[in-house]
């Protein structure tokens with residue numbers, strides 16, 4: 217298994233796997249298959265290439281040359297949010313599941329987030345019914361801090377979204393969590 221940054225050259229493999237993800241696991245993503253099926257490869261290439269300003273990059277997990285999974289890391293560039301990161305859009309192809317790909321992708325995303333100067337936390341959102349993903353995130357140390365009811369509507373069915381956070385550095389005296 218290899219984990220590496222995706223670039224525009226991965227567009228075809230990514231788009232194939234991404235459309236499979238949206239078709240097979242519609243409740244796991246806020247985007248729908250219809251949103252993305254007509255995207256040109258040039259558009260996909262631009263989207264998966266690391267942003268020049270560092271605001272987003274994608275990691276892929278590979279079995280030899282085959283893309284087995286991917287995840288996005290988002291790093292807001294606004295000064296007040298630069299200590300935060302988010303992982304999103306995690307997917308491992310069904311034939312590679314329960315073989316450690318998801319864990320390796322998540323750990324690589326966390327390691328990269330940790331390596332960005334000033335970053336102190338990683339957040340993510342997950343469908344409340346997604347027991348596999350929640351077990352993965354919890355095994356990596358993420359803690360749930362809230363639930364948004366009815367956050368997602370898929371084919372007329374509403375799903376809650378659970379919000380998780382991984383603190384990379386302990387809260388310090390500068391942390392303010394309540395009013396005043």
Ligand SMILES: CC(C)(COP(=O)(O)OP(=O)(O)OC[C@H]1O[C@@H](n2cnc3c(N)ncnc32)[C@H](O)[C@@H]1OP(=O)(O)O)[C@@H](O)C(=O)NCCC(=O)NCCS
Pocket residue numbers: 241244245305306307308309312313314315316317318319320341342343346347348349351352353355
């Ligand atoms: C969630 C997902 C990424 C996990 O990928 P994976 O490669 O199978 O995960 P791993 O093999 O690295 O599993 C790591 C740990 O996660 C947990 N886990 C993974 N799949 C699980 C399952 N089906 N049931 C319970 N726990 C599970 C286990 O703790 C596992 O460790 P273990 O195998 O030692 O018990 C994958 O199932 C997937 O792509 N699902 C569809 C898309 C999705 O839900 N994405 C997440 C959106 S928030």
